[in-house]
Amino acid sequence: MKKFMPEPFKIKSVEPMYFIDPERREKAIQDAGFNTFLIKSKDCYIDLLTDSGTSAMSDKQWAGLMIGDEAYAGSENFYHLEEVVREYFGFKHLVPTHQGRGAENILSSLTIKPGDYVPGNMYFTTTRFHQERNGAKFVDVICDEAHNPDMDGVPFKGNVSLEKLQKLIDEVGADKIPYICLAVTVNLAGGQPVSMANIKAVSELCKKHGIKVMYDATRCVENAYFIKEREAGFEDKSIKEILFEMFSYGDGCTMSGKKDCLTNNGGFLCLNDDDLFLEAKAMVVQFEGMPSYGGLAGRDMEAMAIGIKESVEYDYIAHRVNQIRYLGERLDAAGVPMVKPYGGHAIFLDARAFLPHLEQDQFPAQALAAAIYRTSGVRTMERGIVSAGRNIETGDHHRPKLETVRLTIPRRVYTYAHMDYVADACIELYKNRDSIRGLKFEYEPKVLRFFTGRFSEI
Ligand SMILES: *Cc1c(COP(=O)(O)O)cnc(C)c1O
Numbered sequence: 067m068k069k070f071m072p073e074p075f076k077i078k079s080v081e082p083m084y085f086i087d088p089e090r091r092e093k094a095i096q097d098a099g100f101n102t103f104l105i106k107s108k109d110c111y112i113d114l115l116t117d118s119g120t121s122a123m124s125d126k127q128w129a130g131l132m133i134g135d136e137a138y139a140g141s142e143n144f145y146h147l148e149e150v151v152r153e154y155f156g157f158k159h160l161v162p163t164h165q166g167r168g169a170e171n172i173l174s175s176l177t178i179k180p181g182d183y184v185p186g187n188m189y190f191t192t193t194r195f196h197q198e199r200n201g202a203k204f205v206d207v208i209c210d211e212a213h214n215p216d217m218d219g220v221p222f223k224g225n226v227s228l229e230k231l232q233k234l235i236d237e238v239g240a241d242k243i244p245y246i247c248l249a250v251t252v253n254l255a256g257g258q259p260v261s262m263a264n265i266k267a268v269s270e271l272c273k274k275h276g277i278k279v280m281y282d283a284t285r286c287v288e289n290a291y292f293i294k295e296r297e298a299g300f301e302d303k304s305i306k307e308i309l310f311e312m313f314s315y316g317d318g319c320t321m322s323g324k325k326d327c328l329t330n331n332g333g334f335l336c337l338n339d340d341d342l343f344l345e346a347k348a349m350v351v352q353f354e355g356m357p358s359y360g361g362l363a364g365r366d367m368e369a370m371a372i373g374i375k376e377s378v379e380y381d382y383i384a385h386r387v388n389q390i391r392y393l394g395e396r397l398d399a400a401g402v403p404m405v406k407p408y409g410g411h412a413i414f415l416d417a418r419a420f421l422p423h424l425e426q427d428q429f430p431a432q433a434l435a436a437a438i439y440r441t442s443g444v445r446t447m448e449r450g451i452v453s454a455g456r457n458i459e460t461g462d463h464h465r466p467k468l469e470t471v472r473l474t475i476p477r478r479v480y481t482y483a484h485m486d487y488v489a490d491a492c493i494e495l496y497k498n499r500d501s502i503r504g505l506k507f508e509y510e511p512k513v514l515r516f517f518t519g520r521f522s523e524i
Contacts, residue, residue: 073385086111100433102115110439110445114412119331122477147160147368156310159336163335164362166333167192167322172353183203186205186247208224215468246277247281257409280317280318283326286326290312386411389482394406412474416469426451429450430450431451431470435471448516506522508522
């Protein structure tokens with residue numbers, strides 16, 4: 067088989083896109099305060115801000131929208147989604163939510179008491195926000211390799227360090243740890259996967275101490291693909307089988323349907339515990355909607371149910387991961403520094419190595435994301451010190467070791483030709499990297515500052 071197989075879909079409907087001229091780009095980045103989140107979509111040529119809610123749906127999903135049962139309670143589409151989630155994820159109970167953070171809010175509120183600790187394999191922005199909002203301290207227990215950008219050859223950089231987890235249990239006591247948040251894959255580490263062996267070992271350790279294992283399942287299909295590709299004993303298993311086994315070791319999950327469920331909206335919480343499920347249903351009506359829709363239209367639940375089935379098709383997921391690898395290999399050939407191995411949903415440029423003349427407090431990744439847009443119209447995102455926010459105790463910046471710009475590839479949206487344009491733009495900029503200046507805050511929001519903060523050039 068060819069290394070990079072063509073797109074495993076034919077195009078049935080198109081959205082025209084337009085090149086953005088340099089004057090318009092310059093105005094757009096100034097108006098946005100050097101924050102790519104604040105650029106209008108129409109001012110972007112290729113939009114790699116995120117893979118969240120940006121997937122192209124299939125003809126079957128669009129057809130599914132037409133059979134939306136928009137009943138206030140007991141929608142047919144809810145029962146379909148519930149059946150699919152049980153079949154593919156294996157959890158007992160399903161609570162739909164408007165998106166992933168809706169599920170995070172419910173899980174965190176119901177299980178965390180002030181003074182608790184929630185370990186996780188690296189933080190995620192909204193996930194940690196909800197943990198802290200409910201009085202927990204987040205503790206990073208990911209393996210050390212994950213904090214080192216260049217670690218090609220380490221197949222499962224998302225793995226939990228069992229020593230770090232054991233140390234936390236010894237220090238604070240298991241009764242202060244309601245659950246571990248196990249992300250598969252780990253977004254902020256660069257889309258890095260967790261091995262089945264590690265999932266199993268984490269689960270055994272947690273069971274012994276009565277700690278629940280709650281997955282952040284947002285990119286679980288990508289994780290399953292990496293297990294099939296890299297872990298001995300799984301070569302001949304289907305993605306569906308691997309996914310099911312991954313979840314068989316845990317107690318539930320939060321899910322952003324906007325990622326691996328191939329939809330533009332949606333999310334859910336899964337739970338095995340009957341009592342917790344009852345409480346979650348009582349809470350979802352306060353914040354999201356009836357437990358049979360959770361803030362979603364019937365048609366959205368239908369599209370999500372169909373999307374889950376499509377997401378485990380081998381050709382789809384193999385192409386997705388390989389399209390990212392293709393972009394990575396093109397950049398690598400030109401010496402552009404990146405997080406390695408390449409992840410499942412994005413290429414992460416190593417902004418420290420790209421811009422060695424900038425201090426971390428000059429926001430190198432934010433500056434690099436702005437520069438990429440300025441020179442090419444390609445929109446990317448900062449994942450470094452700005453995203454990490456401030457320490458709630460000291461008020462100082464969190465200073466993550468990884469200072470990255472994320473080039474996130476939407477699912478089934480762009481072709482290899484688009485990847486070539488992106489690669490050429492980044493390579494050209496890399497040659498002129500000395501001209502990129504640092505940034506300072508003009509406006510810093512108190513929480514989740516990366517979404518709406520504004521900057522100016524130093
Ligand atoms: C996107 C994302 C979330 C939050 O989901 P939303 O649907 O955006 O609320 C949580 N965890 C990870 C790893 C994500 O990528």
